[in-house]
Amino acid sequence: MHQLDPAALLRRATELSRAIAGTTAPNPAVGCVITDATGTAIFGEGATQPPGGHHAEIEALLAAGAAAYGGCAYVTLEPCNHTGRTGPCAEALLQAGIAELHYIHSDPNPVASGGAERLRSAGVKVVQHGQLRSEPLVPWLLSTRLGRAHITLKVAHTLDGFTAAEDGTSQWITGAVARRRVHADRARRDAIVVGTGTVLADNPRLNARPEDGGEYSHQPEPIVVGSRALPEHSHLAQRGAHRCASIPELLDYLSARGHVDVLVEGGASLAGSLLRAGLVDALESYTAPTLLGSGRGISGGGLARTISEQKRFVLESSEVLGADVLLIARSPQAHRLLIDREE
Ligand SMILES: NC(=O)c1ccc[n+]([C@@H]2O[C@H](COP(=O)([O-])OP(=O)(O)OC[C@H]3O[C@@H](n4cnc5c(N)ncnc54)[C@H](OP(=O)(O)O)[C@@H]3O)[C@@H](O)[C@H]2O)c1
The missing domain is CATH 3.40.140.10 (Cytidine Deaminase, domain 2)
Incomplete structure (x- = not known):
């Protein structure tokens, strides 16, 4: 045999x-x-x-x-x-x-x-x-070494780096294949986080839905960061999404809940807060070959005044998803922690 x-x-x-x-x-x-x-x-x-x-x-x-x-x-x-x-x-x-x-x-x-x-x-x-x-162990391995939840920032953006048009509309930048992938990705996370701006603009459900219209058996816990009130009938208010008023409060809550693998789905203001604090361990960038010329960026700015201050991530993989491309990259810190393994 x-x-x-x-x-x-x-x-x-x-x-x-x-x-x-x-x-x-x-x-x-x-x-x-x-x-x-x-x-x-x-x-x-x-x-x-x-x-x-x-x-x-x-x-x-x-x-x-x-x-x-x-x-x-x-x-x-x-x-x-x-x-x-x-x-x-x-x-x-x-x-x-x-x-x-x-x-x-x-x-x-x-x-x-x-x-x-x-x-x-x-x-x-x-x-x-x-x-x-x-790969399924990586968020846990890094979370154990970092002493906090592993955070992945997911962004869907145009070729010129915009996540929403000037009027705030952002659905749909990427196509059906990429969106299917996003839903499957959500189904393997412990929690999913957005800022109040995204709730007010998009009224997202943030659940993980396969194509047949049902729901994946595992759903990440939805969490909203920010102090503005959510409309009573918004999907996340209806689901009783947990609220955090600050990033430290978010980290404490994730830890108290035992969440290890967390996906942040925007928007730019929350993404910028996390990037500036060095709290983004992985980036999932869904890029569509389309242009807006102006609009909202990925992070809302304030990351670098000059090229030597750029926040460069380490490319992990790239994949064509229908008409779009998914790049996955790790922060230099996460990359180091992963390759400097004990063996
Ligand atoms: N293409 C994409 O991938 C994507 C994804 C999501 C959203 N979007 C688009 O992005 C736009 C919304 O962007 P946005 O920047 O307004 O939304 P956002 O980042 O979801 O929400 C901004 C709010 O989050 C809270 N926040 C952020 N950082 C914080 C911090 N450090 N501490 C406490 N609270 C903090 C604040 O809430 P309070 O003001 O309430 O205190 C802030 O006003 C919409 O047009 C949406 O369609 C695009």
């Missing part, structure tokens, strides 16, 4: 974790695959359950049953080594008789780390695949 490649098995584990992203905060979204001793057949798969539920390793071990004995575990994050709401996964893997562990990211949380060493000292062969990355 054909032996499966460790990198392919870890990619499979990543796929499993992508499906549950958004449902595990404050815990990380982890995926796990259990194979036989030669890595030829998959016996069990699992992903992190909502807080209080099983970690990915336990789900995969339950699926594998007795077949896990003498087998290999492929996990996107180092198995935890502490008792929180659930027992240590390192011990569960040992008790199940796992002989080999492959994982991608070390656990940056000093309380939970040490699982790899625990297994190694018990005679398990342990291999870290530090050259790989499990």
Whole structure:
């Protein structure tokens, strides 16, 4: 039988974790695959359950049953080594008789780390695949290191950098394919934030809707920043969106709620506040090949007086979405924290 490649098995584990992203905060979204001793057949798969539920390793071990004995575990994050709401996964893997562990990211949380060493000292062969990355884990990894929620700023803009026309209208700059992507993206976030200006101008719903018109099963919590009253019948007032009067209040609220992965959807004034405070960790820029000549920019200005003060991000990926382009970039700080990993 054909032996499966460790990198392919870890990619499979990543796929499993992508499906549950958004449902595990404050815990990380982890995926796990259990194979036989030669890595030829998959016996069990699992992903992190909502807080209080099983970690990915336990789900995969339950699926594998007795077949896990003498087998290999492929996990996107180092198995935890502490008792929180659930027992240590390192011990569960040992008790199940796992002989080999492959994982991608070390656990940056000093309380939970040490699982790899625990297994190694018990005679398990342990291999870290530090050259790989499990994308669904990145906001959690960075949030743990930053000590606050990971913040992604999403902007949809024209080729000349405008997010709205002079009269404040902004629907629709990008096309249907990009909008579908935005909705799928919302469905894997813990919270979604806008300023009062956007509520007053656009009356957004901010929920995650697939094309069939329903709602994704996971919805991010909507949050509004600013002090102006929201119209009583606006969608967000009706949904009882939480209000924060300042950025520090927003950060405190995100932390109190255990939100790890947060999407900010504008507008320019809120985006500028966050950019100036160095709080934007990732940028998702949807660019449409259209021009407005004037209007509202991405940040409302005040970021740089001269070119040496420009806020340059590090390009992560680019993708054509129908008639538009999506660029994803990380702040230099987030980029450094990610590449200066412990391995
Ligand atoms: N193309 C896109 O991606 C996109 C996305 C969203 C919005 N838009 C467009 O952008 C326009 C709205 O822009 P905008 O700049 O007025 O809206 P905004 O950024 O959503 O809201 C501005 C308000 O947010 C609050 N705020 C911002 N920074 C703050 C801080 N540091 N502390 C406390 N409160 C803070 C203030 O509220 P208070 O004044 O109430 O205190 C401020 O007036 C609309 O035309 C909309 O269509 C475009």
